[in-house]
Amino acid sequence: MPGIWIYSEDSAVARQLLTAGLELKQAMHQAVAVLTLSSEDAPAFIAAGADKVYVVKGNNPWPESYAKAVADIVVKEEAQVVLVGGTLRGKDLAATVAATLKAGLVTDALSISYVNDAIETTRLVYGGLAVRTESVALPALVTIPARTFPEATAQGVGPGEVVTVETANADARVAITNVCPIVRHGADIAAADRVVCVGRGLNKKEDLALVEALAAAVGAEIGCTRGISEDYHWLPNDRYIGISGQKVKPELYIGMGISGQVQHVVGVRDSKVIVAIDTNEKAPIFEAADYGIVGDLYEVVPLLTKALQK
Ligand SMILES: Cc1cc2nc3c(=O)[nH]c(=O)nc-3n(C[C@H](O)[C@H](O)[C@H](O)COP(=O)(O)OP(=O)(O)OC[C@H]3O[C@@H](n4cnc5c(N)ncnc54)[C@H](O)[C@@H]3O)c2cc1C
Incomplete structure:
Protein backbone atom coordinates (compact mmCIF):
# COMPACT_ATOMS: atom_id res chain seq x y z
CA MET A 1 0.00 0.00 0.00
CA THR A 167 -15.41 8.73 -9.34
CA ALA A 168 -18.58 7.00 -8.26
CA ASN A 169 -18.58 9.23 -5.21
CA ALA A 170 -18.39 12.46 -7.18
CA ASP A 171 -20.11 15.27 -5.38
CA ALA A 172 -23.18 15.92 -7.53
CA ARG A 173 -24.24 19.01 -5.58
CA VAL A 174 -21.89 21.18 -7.65
CA ALA A 175 -22.59 21.88 -11.30
CA ILE A 176 -20.37 24.11 -13.46
CA THR A 177 -22.67 26.38 -15.47
CA ASN A 178 -20.12 28.70 -17.02
CA VAL A 179 -16.34 28.95 -17.36
CA CYS A 180 -14.50 32.23 -17.93
CA PRO A 181 -10.80 31.64 -18.57
CA ILE A 182 -8.33 34.17 -17.20
CA VAL A 183 -7.12 36.30 -20.09
CA ARG A 184 -3.32 36.15 -20.06
CA HIS A 185 -1.28 38.93 -21.60
CA GLY A 186 1.68 37.29 -23.30
CA ALA A 187 3.54 34.31 -21.93
CA ASP A 188 3.27 32.93 -18.41
CA ILE A 189 5.79 35.02 -16.49
CA ALA A 190 6.00 32.40 -13.72
CA ALA A 191 7.53 29.97 -16.20
CA ALA A 192 9.87 32.46 -17.91
CA ASP A 193 13.61 31.78 -18.00
CA ARG A 194 14.43 35.48 -18.09
CA VAL A 195 12.52 38.36 -16.54
CA VAL A 196 13.09 42.09 -16.88
CA CYS A 197 11.18 43.80 -14.10
CA VAL A 198 10.30 47.46 -13.64
CA GLY A 199 9.31 49.45 -10.58
CA ARG A 200 8.15 52.91 -9.67
CA GLY A 201 11.52 54.37 -10.62
CA LEU A 202 9.97 54.59 -14.08
CA ASN A 203 8.52 58.06 -14.64
CA LYS A 204 5.76 57.42 -17.15
CA LYS A 205 4.02 54.68 -19.08
CA GLU A 206 5.63 55.65 -22.40
CA ASP A 207 9.03 54.87 -20.89
CA LEU A 208 8.09 51.19 -20.83
CA ALA A 209 9.65 51.24 -24.30
CA LEU A 210 13.05 51.21 -22.51
CA VAL A 211 12.05 48.08 -20.60
CA GLU A 212 10.68 46.42 -23.73
CA ALA A 213 13.92 47.07 -25.61
CA LEU A 214 16.03 45.48 -22.87
CA ALA A 215 13.61 42.55 -22.60
CA ALA A 216 13.84 42.00 -26.37
CA ALA A 217 17.64 42.16 -26.24
CA VAL A 218 17.87 39.39 -23.63
CA GLY A 219 14.77 37.43 -24.69
CA ALA A 220 12.92 38.12 -21.44
CA GLU A 221 9.34 38.48 -20.28
CA ILE A 222 8.40 41.79 -18.64
CA GLY A 223 7.38 41.91 -14.99
CA CYS A 224 6.76 44.75 -12.56
CA THR A 225 6.12 45.68 -8.95
CA ARG A 226 2.59 45.89 -7.65
CA GLY A 227 2.28 49.65 -7.91
CA ILE A 228 3.04 49.59 -11.63
CA SER A 229 0.06 47.34 -12.34
CA GLU A 230 -2.39 47.89 -9.49
CA ASP A 231 -1.91 51.64 -8.91
CA TYR A 232 -0.68 52.97 -12.26
CA HIS A 233 -2.28 50.31 -14.50
CA TRP A 234 0.71 50.47 -16.86
CA LEU A 235 0.96 46.68 -17.03
CA PRO A 236 -1.66 43.96 -16.46
CA ASN A 237 -2.09 42.43 -13.01
CA ASP A 238 -0.69 39.07 -14.12
CA ARG A 239 2.68 40.83 -14.61
CA TYR A 240 3.35 41.90 -11.06
CA ILE A 241 5.68 39.83 -8.97
CA GLY A 242 5.71 39.27 -5.24
CA ILE A 243 3.90 37.86 -2.28
CA SER A 244 0.48 38.76 -3.61
CA GLY A 245 1.47 38.47 -7.27
CA GLN A 246 3.42 35.96 -9.34
CA LYS A 247 6.39 33.99 -8.05
CA VAL A 248 9.16 33.71 -10.60
CA LYS A 249 12.21 31.50 -10.74
CA PRO A 250 14.10 32.52 -13.86
CA GLU A 251 17.74 32.00 -14.75
CA LEU A 252 18.06 35.79 -14.94
CA TYR A 253 16.06 38.57 -13.29
CA ILE A 254 16.93 42.21 -14.05
CA GLY A 255 15.12 44.70 -11.82
CA MET A 256 15.16 48.45 -12.44
CA GLY A 257 13.78 51.28 -10.33
CA ILE A 258 12.68 48.76 -7.70
CA SER A 259 13.43 49.47 -4.04
CA GLY A 260 13.30 45.77 -3.08
CA GLN A 261 10.65 45.65 -0.36
CA VAL A 262 10.23 42.17 1.02
CA GLN A 263 6.76 41.79 -0.53
CA HIS A 264 8.39 42.01 -3.95
CA VAL A 265 11.66 40.21 -3.21
CA VAL A 266 9.86 37.14 -1.90
CA GLY A 267 8.59 36.57 -5.45
CA VAL A 268 12.04 36.77 -7.08
CA ARG A 269 14.44 35.41 -4.45
CA ASP A 270 14.64 31.99 -6.15
CA SER A 271 15.97 33.51 -9.38
CA LYS A 272 19.39 32.13 -10.29
CA VAL A 273 20.98 35.50 -11.03
CA ILE A 274 19.52 38.80 -9.79
CA VAL A 275 20.67 42.08 -11.31
CA ALA A 276 19.42 45.35 -9.82
CA ILE A 277 19.58 48.90 -11.16
CA ASP A 278 18.65 51.70 -8.76
CA THR A 279 19.75 55.24 -8.04
CA ASN A 280 19.69 54.66 -4.30
CA GLU A 281 22.75 52.70 -3.24
CA LYS A 282 21.00 51.83 0.04
CA ALA A 283 17.95 50.32 -1.69
CA PRO A 284 17.24 46.89 -0.12
CA ILE A 285 17.12 45.29 -3.59
CA PHE A 286 20.93 45.35 -3.57
CA GLU A 287 20.94 42.96 -0.59
CA ALA A 288 19.09 40.41 -2.69
CA ALA A 289 21.10 41.07 -5.86
CA ASP A 290 24.06 39.17 -7.27
CA TYR A 291 25.01 42.19 -9.38
CA GLY A 292 24.04 45.76 -8.54
CA ILE A 293 24.30 48.87 -10.69
CA VAL A 294 23.87 52.13 -8.77
CA GLY A 295 22.62 54.51 -11.43
CA ASP A 296 19.76 56.15 -13.25
CA LEU A 297 17.82 53.56 -15.22
CA TYR A 298 17.31 56.14 -17.97
CA GLU A 299 21.08 56.13 -18.50
CA VAL A 300 21.95 52.55 -17.63
CA VAL A 301 19.20 50.63 -19.44
CA PRO A 302 19.83 52.02 -22.95
CA LEU A 303 23.57 51.31 -22.54
CA LEU A 304 22.87 47.80 -21.30
CA THR A 305 20.42 47.16 -24.13
CA LYS A 306 22.90 48.37 -26.71
CA ALA A 307 25.68 46.22 -25.27
CA LEU A 308 23.47 43.13 -25.14
CA GLN A 309 22.13 43.62 -28.67
CA LYS A 310 25.58 43.21 -30.11
C1 LIG B 1 0.13 43.19 1.95
C2 LIG B 1 1.03 43.75 0.90
C3 LIG B 1 1.31 42.97 -0.20
C4 LIG B 1 2.16 43.45 -1.19
N1 LIG B 1 2.44 42.65 -2.26
C5 LIG B 1 3.30 43.08 -3.18
C6 LIG B 1 3.68 42.26 -4.28
O1 LIG B 1 3.22 41.13 -4.43
N2 LIG B 1 4.55 42.75 -5.18
C7 LIG B 1 5.12 44.01 -5.06
O2 LIG B 1 5.92 44.38 -5.93
N3 LIG B 1 4.77 44.80 -4.05
C8 LIG B 1 3.89 44.38 -3.11
N4 LIG B 1 3.55 45.20 -2.08
C9 LIG B 1 4.07 46.59 -2.10
C10 LIG B 1 5.49 46.65 -1.55
O3 LIG B 1 5.44 46.78 -0.15
C11 LIG B 1 6.24 47.87 -2.10
O4 LIG B 1 5.51 49.04 -1.84
C12 LIG B 1 6.49 47.80 -3.59
O5 LIG B 1 7.08 46.56 -3.94
C13 LIG B 1 7.43 48.93 -3.99
O6 LIG B 1 7.45 49.01 -5.39
P1 LIG B 1 8.65 49.73 -6.13
O7 LIG B 1 9.93 49.11 -5.70
O8 LIG B 1 8.29 49.74 -7.56
O9 LIG B 1 8.52 51.24 -5.63
P2 LIG B 1 9.36 52.07 -4.59
O10 LIG B 1 9.45 51.38 -3.28
O11 LIG B 1 8.76 53.43 -4.60
O12 LIG B 1 10.83 52.11 -5.20
C14 LIG B 1 11.17 52.80 -6.35
C15 LIG B 1 12.68 52.70 -6.51
O13 LIG B 1 13.05 53.32 -7.71
C16 LIG B 1 14.28 53.98 -7.50
N5 LIG B 1 14.41 54.99 -8.55
C17 LIG B 1 13.74 56.16 -8.70
N6 LIG B 1 14.10 56.77 -9.84
C18 LIG B 1 15.01 55.96 -10.44
C19 LIG B 1 15.74 56.02 -11.66
N7 LIG B 1 15.58 57.05 -12.52
N8 LIG B 1 16.59 55.03 -11.96
C20 LIG B 1 16.77 53.96 -11.11
N9 LIG B 1 16.10 53.85 -9.94
C21 LIG B 1 15.21 54.83 -9.62
C22 LIG B 1 14.20 54.53 -6.08
O14 LIG B 1 15.48 54.75 -5.56
C23 LIG B 1 13.47 53.38 -5.39
O15 LIG B 1 14.41 52.45 -4.83
C24 LIG B 1 2.71 44.74 -1.09
C25 LIG B 1 2.42 45.52 0.05
C26 LIG B 1 1.60 45.02 1.02
C27 LIG B 1 1.32 45.88 2.22
Whole structure:
Protein backbone atom coordinates (compact mmCIF):
# COMPACT_ATOMS: atom_id res chain seq x y z
CA MET A 1 0.00 0.00 0.00
CA PRO A 2 1.61 3.31 -1.00
CA GLY A 3 2.25 5.60 1.96
CA ILE A 4 3.29 8.66 -0.05
CA TRP A 5 0.73 10.19 -2.40
CA ILE A 6 1.07 12.91 -4.99
CA TYR A 7 -1.56 14.93 -6.74
CA SER A 8 -1.63 17.93 -9.02
CA GLU A 9 -3.97 18.67 -11.89
CA ASP A 10 -0.88 20.11 -13.61
CA SER A 11 1.28 17.18 -14.73
CA ALA A 12 4.53 19.22 -14.71
CA VAL A 13 3.87 20.17 -11.08
CA ALA A 14 3.04 16.53 -10.28
CA ARG A 15 6.45 15.49 -11.67
CA GLN A 16 8.06 18.14 -9.43
CA LEU A 17 6.21 16.74 -6.40
CA LEU A 18 7.37 13.28 -7.43
CA THR A 19 10.95 14.44 -6.80
CA ALA A 20 9.96 15.35 -3.23
CA GLY A 21 7.99 12.11 -2.91
CA LEU A 22 10.95 10.00 -4.00
CA GLU A 23 13.15 11.72 -1.39
CA LEU A 24 10.56 10.87 1.28
CA LYS A 25 10.46 7.31 -0.03
CA GLN A 26 14.13 6.90 0.87
CA ALA A 27 13.51 8.08 4.42
CA MET A 28 10.11 6.48 5.06
CA HIS A 29 10.57 3.22 3.15
CA GLN A 30 7.07 3.62 1.73
CA ALA A 31 5.88 3.30 -1.86
CA VAL A 32 4.94 6.40 -3.87
CA ALA A 33 1.62 6.74 -5.70
CA VAL A 34 0.58 9.48 -8.13
CA LEU A 35 -3.06 10.43 -8.58
CA THR A 36 -3.81 11.89 -11.99
CA LEU A 37 -6.83 12.85 -14.05
CA SER A 38 -5.04 11.93 -17.30
CA SER A 39 -4.28 8.35 -18.28
CA GLU A 40 -1.82 9.71 -20.89
CA ASP A 41 0.47 10.98 -18.12
CA ALA A 42 0.63 7.65 -16.28
CA PRO A 43 3.59 6.08 -18.19
CA ALA A 44 5.76 9.16 -17.57
CA PHE A 45 5.08 8.99 -13.82
CA ILE A 46 5.94 5.30 -13.73
CA ALA A 47 9.12 5.91 -15.73
CA ALA A 48 10.09 8.69 -13.32
CA GLY A 49 9.86 6.39 -10.32
CA ALA A 50 6.22 6.21 -9.17
CA ASP A 51 5.35 2.78 -7.81
CA LYS A 52 1.67 3.17 -8.63
CA VAL A 53 -0.47 5.58 -10.63
CA TYR A 54 -4.18 6.02 -9.96
CA VAL A 55 -6.05 7.52 -12.90
CA VAL A 56 -9.15 9.24 -11.57
CA LYS A 57 -11.96 9.18 -14.14
CA GLY A 58 -14.61 11.84 -13.70
CA ASN A 59 -17.13 13.91 -15.57
CA ASN A 60 -15.35 17.21 -15.18
CA PRO A 61 -11.96 18.42 -14.00
CA TRP A 62 -13.10 20.65 -11.11
CA PRO A 63 -12.02 19.81 -7.58
CA GLU A 64 -15.63 19.92 -6.37
CA SER A 65 -16.44 16.91 -8.52
CA TYR A 66 -13.55 14.65 -7.57
CA ALA A 67 -12.22 15.85 -4.18
CA LYS A 68 -14.45 13.44 -2.30
CA ALA A 69 -13.36 10.54 -4.53
CA VAL A 70 -9.69 11.39 -3.99
CA ALA A 71 -10.27 11.66 -0.24
CA ASP A 72 -11.94 8.25 -0.25
CA ILE A 73 -8.96 6.67 -2.03
CA VAL A 74 -6.33 8.05 0.31
CA VAL A 75 -8.40 7.17 3.38
CA LYS A 76 -8.95 3.62 2.11
CA GLU A 77 -5.27 3.17 1.23
CA GLU A 78 -4.18 4.68 4.56
CA ALA A 79 -1.97 7.35 3.02
CA GLN A 80 0.67 8.73 5.35
CA VAL A 81 1.67 11.80 3.37
CA VAL A 82 -0.24 13.51 0.56
CA LEU A 83 1.71 16.08 -1.45
CA VAL A 84 -0.53 18.41 -3.45
CA GLY A 85 0.50 20.99 -6.05
CA GLY A 86 0.00 24.46 -4.54
CA THR A 87 -2.31 25.75 -7.26
CA LEU A 88 -5.71 27.25 -6.45
CA ARG A 89 -7.43 23.98 -7.32
CA GLY A 90 -4.78 21.98 -5.50
CA LYS A 91 -5.26 23.96 -2.28
CA ASP A 92 -9.02 23.53 -2.62
CA LEU A 93 -8.58 19.78 -2.94
CA ALA A 94 -6.00 19.58 -0.13
CA ALA A 95 -8.36 21.27 2.33
CA THR A 96 -11.16 18.83 1.50
CA VAL A 97 -8.92 15.79 1.78
CA ALA A 98 -7.33 17.04 5.03
CA ALA A 99 -10.77 17.53 6.58
CA THR A 100 -11.83 14.03 5.49
CA LEU A 101 -8.64 12.45 6.78
CA LYS A 102 -8.71 14.62 9.92
CA ALA A 103 -5.09 15.29 9.06
CA GLY A 104 -2.83 18.29 9.50
CA LEU A 105 -2.29 20.47 6.43
CA VAL A 106 0.70 22.71 5.72
CA THR A 107 0.42 25.04 2.75
CA ASP A 108 3.18 26.49 0.56
CA ALA A 109 5.99 24.30 1.91
CA LEU A 110 9.42 25.05 0.47
CA SER A 111 11.09 21.94 1.87
CA ILE A 112 9.86 18.68 3.26
CA SER A 113 11.55 15.89 5.17
CA TYR A 114 10.77 12.96 7.44
CA VAL A 115 12.02 13.57 10.98
CA ASN A 116 11.14 11.62 14.16
CA ASP A 117 8.18 9.82 12.57
CA ALA A 118 6.63 13.12 11.45
CA ILE A 119 6.74 15.38 8.42
CA GLU A 120 8.88 18.47 8.82
CA THR A 121 8.33 21.41 6.50
CA THR A 122 9.65 24.92 6.08
CA ARG A 123 7.74 27.85 4.66
CA LEU A 124 7.94 31.64 4.56
CA VAL A 125 5.95 33.65 7.07
CA TYR A 126 5.48 37.34 7.90
CA GLY A 127 5.48 38.30 4.24
CA GLY A 128 8.73 36.48 3.60
CA LEU A 129 10.67 37.98 6.52
CA ALA A 130 11.10 34.65 8.32
CA VAL A 131 11.20 30.94 7.64
CA ARG A 132 9.05 28.77 9.89
CA THR A 133 9.83 25.10 10.49
CA GLU A 134 6.79 22.98 11.32
CA SER A 135 6.38 19.36 12.31
CA VAL A 136 3.13 17.61 11.37
CA ALA A 137 2.08 14.22 12.69
CA LEU A 138 1.14 11.55 10.17
CA PRO A 139 -1.07 11.41 8.22
CA ALA A 140 -0.17 14.81 6.81
CA LEU A 141 -1.08 16.90 3.80
CA VAL A 142 1.34 19.39 2.33
CA THR A 143 0.85 21.76 -0.58
CA ILE A 144 3.98 22.69 -2.48
CA PRO A 145 4.20 25.63 -4.91
CA ALA A 146 5.10 25.02 -8.55
CA ARG A 147 8.83 24.93 -9.36
CA THR A 148 9.89 24.32 -5.75
CA PHE A 149 11.46 21.03 -6.85
CA PRO A 150 12.89 20.04 -10.23
CA GLU A 151 10.81 17.60 -12.25
CA ALA A 152 11.52 13.93 -11.66
CA THR A 153 12.98 12.49 -14.83
CA ALA A 154 12.75 9.04 -16.36
CA GLN A 155 14.84 6.58 -14.36
CA GLY A 156 13.96 3.48 -16.32
CA VAL A 157 12.69 1.88 -13.12
CA GLY A 158 9.58 -0.17 -13.06
CA PRO A 159 7.40 -1.96 -13.54
CA GLY A 160 4.89 0.21 -11.69
CA GLU A 161 1.15 -0.30 -11.74
CA VAL A 162 -1.65 1.80 -13.22
CA VAL A 163 -5.08 1.64 -11.56
CA THR A 164 -8.20 3.34 -12.91
CA VAL A 165 -10.58 4.81 -10.34
CA GLU A 166 -14.13 5.74 -11.31
CA THR A 167 -15.41 8.73 -9.34
CA ALA A 168 -18.58 7.00 -8.26
CA ASN A 169 -18.58 9.23 -5.21
CA ALA A 170 -18.39 12.46 -7.18
CA ASP A 171 -20.11 15.27 -5.38
CA ALA A 172 -23.18 15.92 -7.53
CA ARG A 173 -24.24 19.01 -5.58
CA VAL A 174 -21.89 21.18 -7.65
CA ALA A 175 -22.59 21.88 -11.30
CA ILE A 176 -20.37 24.11 -13.46
CA THR A 177 -22.67 26.38 -15.47
CA ASN A 178 -20.12 28.70 -17.02
CA VAL A 179 -16.34 28.95 -17.36
CA CYS A 180 -14.50 32.23 -17.93
CA PRO A 181 -10.80 31.64 -18.57
CA ILE A 182 -8.33 34.17 -17.20
CA VAL A 183 -7.12 36.30 -20.09
CA ARG A 184 -3.32 36.15 -20.06
CA HIS A 185 -1.28 38.93 -21.60
CA GLY A 186 1.68 37.29 -23.30
CA ALA A 187 3.54 34.31 -21.93
CA ASP A 188 3.27 32.93 -18.41
CA ILE A 189 5.79 35.02 -16.49
CA ALA A 190 6.00 32.40 -13.72
CA ALA A 191 7.53 29.97 -16.20
CA ALA A 192 9.87 32.46 -17.91
CA ASP A 193 13.61 31.78 -18.00
CA ARG A 194 14.43 35.48 -18.09
CA VAL A 195 12.52 38.36 -16.54
CA VAL A 196 13.09 42.09 -16.88
CA CYS A 197 11.18 43.80 -14.10
CA VAL A 198 10.30 47.46 -13.64
CA GLY A 199 9.31 49.45 -10.58
CA ARG A 200 8.15 52.91 -9.67
CA GLY A 201 11.52 54.37 -10.62
CA LEU A 202 9.97 54.59 -14.08
CA ASN A 203 8.52 58.06 -14.64
CA LYS A 204 5.76 57.42 -17.15
CA LYS A 205 4.02 54.68 -19.08
CA GLU A 206 5.63 55.65 -22.40
CA ASP A 207 9.03 54.87 -20.89
CA LEU A 208 8.09 51.19 -20.83
CA ALA A 209 9.65 51.24 -24.30
CA LEU A 210 13.05 51.21 -22.51
CA VAL A 211 12.05 48.08 -20.60
CA GLU A 212 10.68 46.42 -23.73
CA ALA A 213 13.92 47.07 -25.61
CA LEU A 214 16.03 45.48 -22.87
CA ALA A 215 13.61 42.55 -22.60
CA ALA A 216 13.84 42.00 -26.37
CA ALA A 217 17.64 42.16 -26.24
CA VAL A 218 17.87 39.39 -23.63
CA GLY A 219 14.77 37.43 -24.69
CA ALA A 220 12.92 38.12 -21.44
CA GLU A 221 9.34 38.48 -20.28
CA ILE A 222 8.40 41.79 -18.64
CA GLY A 223 7.38 41.91 -14.99
CA CYS A 224 6.76 44.75 -12.56
CA THR A 225 6.12 45.68 -8.95
CA ARG A 226 2.59 45.89 -7.65
CA GLY A 227 2.28 49.65 -7.91
CA ILE A 228 3.04 49.59 -11.63
CA SER A 229 0.06 47.34 -12.34
CA GLU A 230 -2.39 47.89 -9.49
CA ASP A 231 -1.91 51.64 -8.91
CA TYR A 232 -0.68 52.97 -12.26
CA HIS A 233 -2.28 50.31 -14.50
CA TRP A 234 0.71 50.47 -16.86
CA LEU A 235 0.96 46.68 -17.03
CA PRO A 236 -1.66 43.96 -16.46
CA ASN A 237 -2.09 42.43 -13.01
CA ASP A 238 -0.69 39.07 -14.12
CA ARG A 239 2.68 40.83 -14.61
CA TYR A 240 3.35 41.90 -11.06
CA ILE A 241 5.68 39.83 -8.97
CA GLY A 242 5.71 39.27 -5.24
CA ILE A 243 3.90 37.86 -2.28
CA SER A 244 0.48 38.76 -3.61
CA GLY A 245 1.47 38.47 -7.27
CA GLN A 246 3.42 35.96 -9.34
CA LYS A 247 6.39 33.99 -8.05
CA VAL A 248 9.16 33.71 -10.60
CA LYS A 249 12.21 31.50 -10.74
CA PRO A 250 14.10 32.52 -13.86
CA GLU A 251 17.74 32.00 -14.75
CA LEU A 252 18.06 35.79 -14.94
CA TYR A 253 16.06 38.57 -13.29
CA ILE A 254 16.93 42.21 -14.05
CA GLY A 255 15.12 44.70 -11.82
CA MET A 256 15.16 48.45 -12.44
CA GLY A 257 13.78 51.28 -10.33
CA ILE A 258 12.68 48.76 -7.70
CA SER A 259 13.43 49.47 -4.04
CA GLY A 260 13.30 45.77 -3.08
CA GLN A 261 10.65 45.65 -0.36
CA VAL A 262 10.23 42.17 1.02
CA GLN A 263 6.76 41.79 -0.53
CA HIS A 264 8.39 42.01 -3.95
CA VAL A 265 11.66 40.21 -3.21
CA VAL A 266 9.86 37.14 -1.90
CA GLY A 267 8.59 36.57 -5.45
CA VAL A 268 12.04 36.77 -7.08
CA ARG A 269 14.44 35.41 -4.45
CA ASP A 270 14.64 31.99 -6.15
CA SER A 271 15.97 33.51 -9.38
CA LYS A 272 19.39 32.13 -10.29
CA VAL A 273 20.98 35.50 -11.03
CA ILE A 274 19.52 38.80 -9.79
CA VAL A 275 20.67 42.08 -11.31
CA ALA A 276 19.42 45.35 -9.82
CA ILE A 277 19.58 48.90 -11.16
CA ASP A 278 18.65 51.70 -8.76
CA THR A 279 19.75 55.24 -8.04
CA ASN A 280 19.69 54.66 -4.30
CA GLU A 281 22.75 52.70 -3.24
CA LYS A 282 21.00 51.83 0.04
CA ALA A 283 17.95 50.32 -1.69
CA PRO A 284 17.24 46.89 -0.12
CA ILE A 285 17.12 45.29 -3.59
CA PHE A 286 20.93 45.35 -3.57
CA GLU A 287 20.94 42.96 -0.59
CA ALA A 288 19.09 40.41 -2.69
CA ALA A 289 21.10 41.07 -5.86
CA ASP A 290 24.06 39.17 -7.27
CA TYR A 291 25.01 42.19 -9.38
CA GLY A 292 24.04 45.76 -8.54
CA ILE A 293 24.30 48.87 -10.69
CA VAL A 294 23.87 52.13 -8.77
CA GLY A 295 22.62 54.51 -11.43
CA ASP A 296 19.76 56.15 -13.25
CA LEU A 297 17.82 53.56 -15.22
CA TYR A 298 17.31 56.14 -17.97
CA GLU A 299 21.08 56.13 -18.50
CA VAL A 300 21.95 52.55 -17.63
CA VAL A 301 19.20 50.63 -19.44
CA PRO A 302 19.83 52.02 -22.95
CA LEU A 303 23.57 51.31 -22.54
CA LEU A 304 22.87 47.80 -21.30
CA THR A 305 20.42 47.16 -24.13
CA LYS A 306 22.90 48.37 -26.71
CA ALA A 307 25.68 46.22 -25.27
CA LEU A 308 23.47 43.13 -25.14
CA GLN A 309 22.13 43.62 -28.67
CA LYS A 310 25.58 43.21 -30.11
C1 LIG B 1 0.13 43.19 1.95
C2 LIG B 1 1.03 43.75 0.90
C3 LIG B 1 1.31 42.97 -0.20
C4 LIG B 1 2.16 43.45 -1.19
N1 LIG B 1 2.44 42.65 -2.26
C5 LIG B 1 3.30 43.08 -3.18
C6 LIG B 1 3.68 42.26 -4.28
O1 LIG B 1 3.22 41.13 -4.43
N2 LIG B 1 4.55 42.75 -5.18
C7 LIG B 1 5.12 44.01 -5.06
O2 LIG B 1 5.92 44.38 -5.93
N3 LIG B 1 4.77 44.80 -4.05
C8 LIG B 1 3.89 44.38 -3.11
N4 LIG B 1 3.55 45.20 -2.08
C9 LIG B 1 4.07 46.59 -2.10
C10 LIG B 1 5.49 46.65 -1.55
O3 LIG B 1 5.44 46.78 -0.15
C11 LIG B 1 6.24 47.87 -2.10
O4 LIG B 1 5.51 49.04 -1.84
C12 LIG B 1 6.49 47.80 -3.59
O5 LIG B 1 7.08 46.56 -3.94
C13 LIG B 1 7.43 48.93 -3.99
O6 LIG B 1 7.45 49.01 -5.39
P1 LIG B 1 8.65 49.73 -6.13
O7 LIG B 1 9.93 49.11 -5.70
O8 LIG B 1 8.29 49.74 -7.56
O9 LIG B 1 8.52 51.24 -5.63
P2 LIG B 1 9.36 52.07 -4.59
O10 LIG B 1 9.45 51.38 -3.28
O11 LIG B 1 8.76 53.43 -4.60
O12 LIG B 1 10.83 52.11 -5.20
C14 LIG B 1 11.17 52.80 -6.35
C15 LIG B 1 12.68 52.70 -6.51
O13 LIG B 1 13.05 53.32 -7.71
C16 LIG B 1 14.28 53.98 -7.50
N5 LIG B 1 14.41 54.99 -8.55
C17 LIG B 1 13.74 56.16 -8.70
N6 LIG B 1 14.10 56.77 -9.84
C18 LIG B 1 15.01 55.96 -10.44
C19 LIG B 1 15.74 56.02 -11.66
N7 LIG B 1 15.58 57.05 -12.52
N8 LIG B 1 16.59 55.03 -11.96
C20 LIG B 1 16.77 53.96 -11.11
N9 LIG B 1 16.10 53.85 -9.94
C21 LIG B 1 15.21 54.83 -9.62
C22 LIG B 1 14.20 54.53 -6.08
O14 LIG B 1 15.48 54.75 -5.56
C23 LIG B 1 13.47 53.38 -5.39
O15 LIG B 1 14.41 52.45 -4.83
C24 LIG B 1 2.71 44.74 -1.09
C25 LIG B 1 2.42 45.52 0.05
C26 LIG B 1 1.60 45.02 1.02
C27 LIG B 1 1.32 45.88 2.22
